[in-house]
Amino acid sequence: MGLLSLAIWLPIAFGVLLLALGRDDNARPVRALALIGALVSLLATLPLITGFDRGTAAMQFVEKMPWIERFNLHYHLGVDGLSLWFVPLTAFITVVVIISAWEVITERVAQYMGAFLILSGLMIGVFCALDGMLFYVFFEATLIPMYIIIGVWGGPRRVYAAFKFFLYTLLGSLLMLVALVYLYFKSGGSFDILTWHKLPLSLPVQTLLFVAFFAAFSVKVPMWPVHTWLPDAHVEAPTGGSVVLAAIMLKLGAYGFLRFSMPIAPDAAREYDWVIIGLSLIAVLYIGLVALVQQDMKKLVAYSSIAHMGFVTLGFFIFNPLGVAGGIVQMVSHGFVSGAMFLCIGVLYDRVHSREIAAYGGVVNTMPRFAAFAVLFAMANAGLPGTAGFVGEWMVILGAVQHDFWIAALAATTLVFGAAYTLWMVKRVYFGAVANDDVKGLTDINGREFLMLSLLAAAVLFMGLYPKPFTDAMNPAVTELLRHVAVSKLN
Numbered sequence: 001m002g003l004l005s006l007a008i009w010l011p012i013a014f015g016v017l018l019l020a021l022g023r024d025d026n027a028r029p030v031r032a033l034a035l036i037g038a039l040v041s042l043l044a045t046l047p048l049i050t051g052f053d054r055g056t057a058a059m060q061f062v063e064k065m066p067w068i069e070r071f072n073l074h075y076h077l078g079v080d081g082l083s084l085w086f087v088p089l090t091a092f093i094t095v096v097v098i099i100s101a102w103e104v105i106t107e108r109v110a111q112y113m114g115a116f117l118i119l120s121g122l123m124i125g126v127f128c129a130l131d132g133m134l135f136y137v138f139f140e141a142t143l144i145p146m147y148i149i150i151g152v153w154g155g156p157r158r159v160y161a162a163f164k165f166f167l168y169t170l171l172g173s174l175l176m177l178v179a180l181v182y183l184y185f186k187s188g189g190s191f192d193i194l195t196w197h198k199l200p201l202s203l204p205v206q207t208l209l210f211v212a213f214f215a216a217f218s219v220k221v222p223m224w225p226v227h228t229w230l231p232d233a234h235v236e237a238p239t240g241g242s243v244v245l246a247a248i249m250l251k252l253g254a255y256g257f258l259r260f261s262m263p264i265a266p267d268a269a270r271e272y273d274w275v276i277i278g279l280s281l282i283a284v285l286y287i288g289l290v291a292l293v294q295q296d297m298k299k300l301v302a303y304s305s306i307a308h309m310g311f312v313t314l315g316f317f318i319f320n321p322l323g324v325a326g327g328i329v330q331m332v333s334h335g336f337v338s339g340a341m342f343l344c345i346g347v348l349y350d351r352v353h354s355r356e357i358a359a360y361g362g363v364v365n366t367m368p369r370f371a372a373f374a375v376l377f378a379m380a381n382a383g384l385p386g387t388a389g390f391v392g393e394w395m396v397i398l399g400a401v402q403h404d405f406w407i408a409a410l411a412a413t414t415l416v417f418g419a420a421y422t423l424w425m426v427k428r429v430y431f432g433a434v435a436n437d438d439v440k441g442l443t444d445i446n447g448r449e450f451l452m453l454s455l456l457a458a459a460v461l462f463m464g465l466y467p468k469p470f471t472d473a474m475n476p477a478v479t480e481l482l483r484h485v486a487v488s489k490l491n
Helices: 001-022 024-050 086-101 109-128 131-140 144-154 156-188 191-197 203-220 229-236 239-263 264-272 272-294 297-316 321-353 368-382 386-402 405-429 447-465 468-484
Strands: 060-068 073-077
Touching: 001 024, 001 060, 001 073, 001 086, 001 109, 001 321, 024 086, 024 109, 024 368, 060 109, 073 131, 086 109, 086 239, 086 321, 086 447, 109 131, 109 144, 109 239, 131 144, 131 156, 131 239, 144 156, 156 203, 156 229, 191 239, 191 264, 229 297, 229 468, 239 264, 239 297, 239 321, 239 386, 239 468, 264 272, 264 468, 272 297, 272 405, 297 321, 297 386, 297 405, 321 368, 321 386, 321 447, 321 468, 368 386, 368 405, 368 447, 386 405, 386 447
Parallel strands: none
Antiparallel strands: 060 073
16 A cells, blocks of 8 residues: 555544444543544655655656546546645644544544544545546545534534535536546546646637636635635634634645646636636735624634635736745645634633634733734734745745736735734734633643644744745646646647
8 A cells, every 4th residue: 555545544444443433431542543543644644755756746656556447547646746745734734633622522522533534534635636536536525524524513503504615615516527527538538637737628628627627626715706605614613623624625726726727728727817816816805804804703714714815826826936836835834824723712712612802802811821822823824924824925925026016016915914803803812901701710721732732833933934845845846837837738
């Protein structure tokens, strides 16, 4: 079994084992087994980083086996510089989520932990798949555990939020399925994504394919105006669900643009880049203003995620190395920062059972250790230099300046909005005098909470101070992608 198969199937095997064995009357061994499963799965992804050849744009750790021979489907996996970092990121976030749920989840513990481990394997599958149908299966299968996580362990409107999340993302994906089937027939019966990259296609065909992929991936990112499911899903999801949703699941859509939309339909991507840039700027500007007026902390961070992902899609479609690499760096850093923001909100919610900003005030007086972490993550969310949140945004803005100064000027305003909504929330929640009795009675974070927040704080600072390992690995693949997109495929 190859490294990638191990990274995909280990967490799924542990997840299935938990579902089979786990009962609520023996919750302790269930939690221990889930943590062991998550740690083993994380260790399985580390050789990918150490053994990765940073000098080539080719696929590495490739595995290929026949799957359904009649339709020429293959179990075909591989990673390049574009997808490498998402595999360990997914495994790492899963470990943090398991630690975060240790004491909080008391009902159906095995099912909760199992769902996250299975989801982790499926999401890694999306980042590694090189067969179009295999990608689609993994891409759609991620919906099921997430739907269950929101629908079972969520808040009072969880069923509504879970349905909305499911329908939005499913409808978009149906068009993608049509596009995949078309490419299969067009390429003479191949589902190999790398073969599709070389396929000559006329501009009308490319446009239709681009629209089909856009329908699937824009909902997943989510881009404005199909973003409305995300705040609802975040507000109702349990803390772990919000973390995985923000840190990894939104990235599946942005990754799809890199792997499908841009290389398969390069002429259409260049023709309609203004649409994506326009929608990205609306996401960055308008959603920043929407975040400013939120009363609910989770909603605020959910809108902030949409604005940050607007940066990613903007970086991709300005078609220069700085922009694309900046977009990928932004995806990884947003994984750490947004995950950490939701965990901080989860820590407060576990104690006060309210997400309203007005229910807090002066938290720093009763929880000084926790407030230090929360302010660090808020600064990273606002894009403070020296934190992970800065690197990607800075690269995208530099890339945008090379493309068009005014686009860059509009994009840069997000740093002002980002600082405005993030710091205003920090001021009202953490600083000042103790505003109510709930806050008076708060106890500071315990060892478990300290561990999960310090893991993320280390990741945020490491990436902010030393982004070189991340950028070095992706540069050859980014250069190759842009070289590929620059060549017309019109037949």
